Amino acid sequence: MSTGEEELYLEHVLAHYEEPYHRGRCAHCTHVHEDLNPLCGDRIRMELQIDDKGTIKEIWFEGDGCCISQAAASMLVERFDGNHIDEVKKFTAADMLAMFGARLTPNRQKCALLSWRVLQAAIYSPADGQSQPAPQQCTEQNSQAAQPPTGSGPTLSGSC
Amino acid sequence: MSVAARESVPALEPEQWRSDFPILRRVLPNGTKLTYFDNAATTQRPRQVVDAIVQTYERHYANVLRGVHTLAEESDNLYAAAREKVRALINAPSAEQVIFTYGATSAINLVARSWGDATLRSGDEILLTEMEHHSNLVPWQQLAARRGAAIRWIPITDDGLLELDALDRLLSDRTRLVAVTAVSNVLGTINPLEEIIRRAHAAGAIVLVDGAQAVPHMPIDVQALDCDFLAFSGHKMLGPTGIGVLYGKRELLESMPPFLGGGGMIRLVEMERFTPGDLPHKFEAGTPPIVEAIALGAAVDYLNRVGLAAIHAYELRLTHRAHQCLQSLPGLRIFGPKPEQKGGIVSFALDRLHAHDVAQLLDRAGIAVRAGHHCTMPLHKRLGVPATTRASFYFYNTLEEVDRLGPALERAMHTLRRK
Numbered sequence: 001m002s003t004g005e006e007e008l009y010l011e012h013v014l015a016h017y018e019e020p021y022h023r024g025r026c027a028h029c030t031h032v033h034e035d036l037n038p039l040c041g042d043r044i045r046m047e048l049q050i051d052d053k054g055t056i057k058e059i060w061f062e063g064d065g066c067c068i069s070q071a072a073a074s075m076l077v078e079r080f081d082g083n084h085i086d087e088v089k090k091f092t093a094a095d096m097l098a099m100f101g102a103r104l105t106p107n108r109q110k111c112a113l114l115s116w117r118v119l120q121a122a123i124y125s126p127a128d129g130q131s132q133p134a135p136q137q138c139t140e141q142n143s144q145a146a147q148p149p150t151g152s153g154p155t156l157s158g159s160c
Numbered sequence: 161m162s163v164a165a166r167e168s169v170p171a172l173e174p175e176q177w178r179s180d181f182p183i184l185r186r187v188l189p190n191g192t193k194l195t196y197f198d199n200a201a202t203t204q205r206p207r208q209v210v211d212a213i214v215q216t217y218e219r220h221y222a223n224v225l226r227g228v229h230t231l232a233e234e235s236d237n238l239y240a241a242a243r244e245k246v247r248a249l250i251n252a253p254s255a256e257q258v259i260f261t262y263g264a265t266s267a268i269n270l271v272a273r274s275w276g277d278a279t280l281r282s283g284d285e286i287l288l289t290e291m292e293h294h295s296n297l298v299p300w301q302q303l304a305a306r307r308g309a310a311i312r313w314i315p316i317t318d319d320g321l322l323e324l325d326a327l328d329r330l331l332s333d334r335t336r337l338v339a340v341t342a343v344s345n346v347l348g349t350i351n352p353l354e355e356i357i358r359r360a361h362a363a364g365a366i367v368l369v370d371g372a373q374a375v376p377h378m379p380i381d382v383q384a385l386d387c388d389f390l391a392f393s394g395h396k397m398l399g400p401t402g403i404g405v406l407y408g409k410r411e412l413l414e415s416m417p418p419f420l421g422g423g424g425m426i427r428l429v430e431m432e433r434f435t436p437g438d439l440p441h442k443f444e445a446g447t448p449p450i451v452e453a454i455a456l457g458a459a460v461d462y463l464n465r466v467g468l469a470a471i472h473a474y475e476l477r478l479t480h481r482a483h484q485c486l487q488s489l490p491g492l493r494i495f496g497p498k499p500e501q502k503g504g505i506v507s508f509a510l511d512r513l514h515a516h517d518v519a520q521l522l523d524r525a526g527i528a529v530r531a532g533h534h535c536t537m538p539l540h541k542r543l544g545v546p547a548t549t550r551a552s553f554y555f556y557n558t559l560e561e562v563d564r565l566g567p568a569l570e571r572a573m574h575t576l577r578r579k
Contacts, residue, residue, distance in 0.1 A: 009521075009575055017576075040516055040532050041546025064546070066514035067576060111516065 010102045013071045020074035022081065026060040033122035037114055042069035044115045046077075046122040054085045061118075066111050072100050073115035085123045091116070169467065172474035174558050177466060180206040181556055192526030195561045200345050200373060200505055200552035201530055202395050205459075209398055212458035216451050224450050225424060225441070239450055242457030243440070249460050250390065251381040252407050256439040259406040259413070260453050264372045265295040267391035267406035268339075270443060271368055272299035274416040275389075280336055282308030287330055287338040287365070289314040289322055290542050291347055294535040296339050296370040296391075309336075316542065320347035320496035327356065331363035338367045342374035346534050346550060347495055348479070348502030350374075357386050366412070372396055376463070376554075377503050378472035382407055394452065399459035403452035406443070413439055420445035471555045475504035478553045478562055482506045485566040489573070495543055504553035507534070510569070513576050515547035521572035522549075527564060 026032075026047035034045035042065030049058035059081050061073045079099065080088055096116040097109060104112055178184055181204050186194040196204065216238065222231035224239045240255070247255040261267040276299075280286075286300050290313055304311050312330050315323045322340075331338075338360040343350050357367045366388035374380055375390075376397030382390055389412070394403035408416075418425055418436045422445040427435045436442045463471070479499040483506065486492055491511030496502050510518055519531035529551045533540045540546065551565065 009517075014576070038537075041540075042514075042516075043546075066516040068516070108516070108520070 009067065012075075013067065013100075013102055016071035016074040016078075017067045020061075020070065021078040022060045023062065023074065024060050025062065026058045028058070029060075029127050031122050031125055032127045033118050033125040035114065035118045035121070037065070037069070037110055040066065040111070042066055042111055042114050044069065044073050044118045046073075046115070046118045047127075048122055050085060050123065056080055056083055056085060056088075061115065063115075065114075068100075068104070068108055068111040069114050072096070072112040073118075075099060076115045076119055080119070088119060088123055169469045169473045172466065172470040172555055174474070174556050177206075178556050178558075180208060180462075182207065184556060188526050190524065190526075192524075195525075195527040195557075195564055197551040197553060197557065197561075197565075198528045198530050199554040199557075200396070200534075200550065202401070203376065203398050203554055204556070205398055205400070206462050208462050209400070209455050209458045213400065213451055213455045216454050221451065223447060235450060238454045238457075239448070242453045242460075245457040245460040246405055249380075249464070250375065250405075250407055251383050253383065253410070257407055257410055257413060259408070259440045259443045260448055261391075261404045261406050261443075262402055262449065263395070263404035264370060264391040264393040265299075265404075267389075267404050268296055268368065268370065269299045270406055270419045271389050271391075271408075272303045274419045274443070275412065276300075276303040276337075277306065278415075278417055280304075280307040280309045283334060284309040284336045285332065285334045286311050287314060287327070287335055287340075287360075288312075289340055289351075290316045291320070291322070291344045291349065291536065291539050292339070292341055293345055293370065293372070294537070295372075296341060296368075297538070300337075300339055314340075316347075316349075316539075319498075320344070320349050321501065322349070322351055322356075324352070324355065324359075327359060331359060331365065333364060335360070335363055335365040338365050339370070340367065341370040341372075342380070343377070343503045343505070344496065344536075344539075345373050345505065345552075346507045346536050346539055346548065347497070348505035348507070349496055350378075350501060350503055353385050353387065361386070373503060373505070377468070377475060379468040388412055394456040394459065397456075397459055398462055399456035400452045403449045403456050405456075410439070413443070418442050418445070422446050424448070466555055472503075474555055475553055476500070478557055478559065479504050479506060481559050481562045482551060482553075482565060485562065486569070489566065489569055491573075492569070495548060504557075505550065506552075507548040507550040509545050509548050510573065513573065515549045517576055518549045518569070518572055521575060522565075522568050525564065525568035525571070527551075527568055 026049055028049050029047040030050050031048040036043040044063040047060045048056055051057050059077050061077050093113055100112045183204050188194055220234040222235045224236045243255045243258050247258050252258055286309055288311055314327050317323055360367045368389040369387045371390045371392040375392040388409050390407040392405055395401040425437050425442050425445040427437045483499050486494055486508055492508055494508045515531035519529050522529050529549055531549045532547050534550055
């Protein structure tokens with residue numbers, strides 16, 4: 001296999017694709033969001049358990065789609081398991097692509113960024129039946145675009 | 161469109177034509193040779209078409225219609241000649257029935273707005289098929305919403321053929337229009353147009369044919385088909401982007417109100433009113449895509465030299481070869497009918513490998529295919545897959561190129577399915 005082929009499908013990308021971190025459902029999930037790339041059919045769902053201090057106690061993903069989208073989701077979940085949601089808010093799209101590692105064309109960047117968008121929305125999306133507002137220290141810092149709609153159904157959110 | 165007629169034409173030699181397409185000689189940045197299998201998306205241009213564009217701009221170009229000076233007259237003649245070439249290609253009764261548009265999508269929108277808004281009433285029905293491209297779907301959804309009409313769907317079989325029995329059940333005295341693709345851009349299915357048109361006419365409905373994947377690849381005769389409208393695009397038949405054709409039966413076009421308004425489509429303008437011009441100008445508002453039309457004429461000349469029947473017969477060989485290569489790969493499913501019933505389009509899905517990853521790895525081998533839903537979301541929902549990978553051929557592809565698909569896909573599977 002030539003190096004050219006492996007440029008995109010680096011060892012760590014394939015490892016995450018084949019053995020994803022925390023692929024499944026979250027027991028006692030407090031926050032959830034799901035989204036897709038309609039043009040290519042990639043879908044990612046993130047379920048989180050966030051405590052009242054804003055720490056992500058549990059984070060899981062589900063989905064289908066290309067290797068890039070699913071591997072990126074696995075990397076993201078592994079990265080933020082146990083972290084505070086403030087860390088999520090500070091984690092930009094550029095950070096996401098840097099973490100992913102492999103060089104991506106603009107078209108494939110959308111695949112890698114899908115899970116990032118879903119996570120950015122999920123921290124503001126309480127699961128059904130729970131209407132707790134986001135912890136106080138987090139809402140003040142939200143200087144990004146308008147918060148996406150709450151609820152656990154799939155929605156097409158804009159960029160966060 | 162007789163499938164059987166393919167066997168009786170002289171064999172096409174792609175090497176004879178490839179040298180006219182400099183882009184096909186490209187070596188990609190990673191050192192691989194280009195294998196261009198994305199012709200359903202767009203085709204490459206022979207230097208004869210490029211030369212026609214350059215020569216027009218360098219020697220003849222001026223605005224057309226009503227000009228008196230020399231360049232205007234030369235441009236006018238070239239533009240009119242292009243229209244006549246297209247007329248002859250599809251055997252339209254007159255050049256006035258050949259309307260230049262900006263593409264097939266633009267042509268279909270013209271019919272939906274002009275014929276559709278003037279004709280459709282609440283409760284009328286439009287018949288589409290499950291395999292339609294969004295361009296022959298969305299304009300009808302928009303029309304149905306505006307006029308309170310309903311859309312009904314001719315289903316496909318699991319082999320990707322239209323269920324003609326369903327057509328009879330769906331046709332009623334409320335059906336005004338059947339809009340159907342001649343060749344599916346995903347399945348490759350060549351639809352039985354004469355039969356569909358005959359049954360639609362018997363029920364009192366007119367038929368619009370989306371010819372985007374057919375006109376470039378096989379002989380099309382609008383009089384033999386007896387279709388009411390035909391739409392197709394220049395860039396899918398060696399011509400430039402920004403030019404397409406709407407053909408219509410004369411009585412329909414004459415009874416339709418104009419679509420776009422402005423200069424060029426009028427006979428007379430006063431402050432309070434205007435009167436529209438004659439065909440084809442009634443539907444060609446504004447400065448037309450002059451050079452694009454002339455280039456399309458050059459494309460038609462080129463295709464006539466290659467021979468549309470020869471192209472159709474040759475593509476069957478490529479499709480056969482592709483089916484043979486792909487069918488032997490484990491976990492690979494080809495969509496659509498068998499090679500004899502389709503054009504040069506092969507769409508497939510691989511177990512546990514997403515179409516985007518497949519297309520990416522084929523690109524690493526220099527093979528250009530397309531992945532996604534190919535502007536047919538309802539079809540992909542019917543097929544039960546979010547995306548397919550599509551290889552689509554033209555007369556300048558070779559059997560040797562098709563043979564590259566198998567090994568490249570095997571390497572992709574090896575990379576992505578390591579477990």
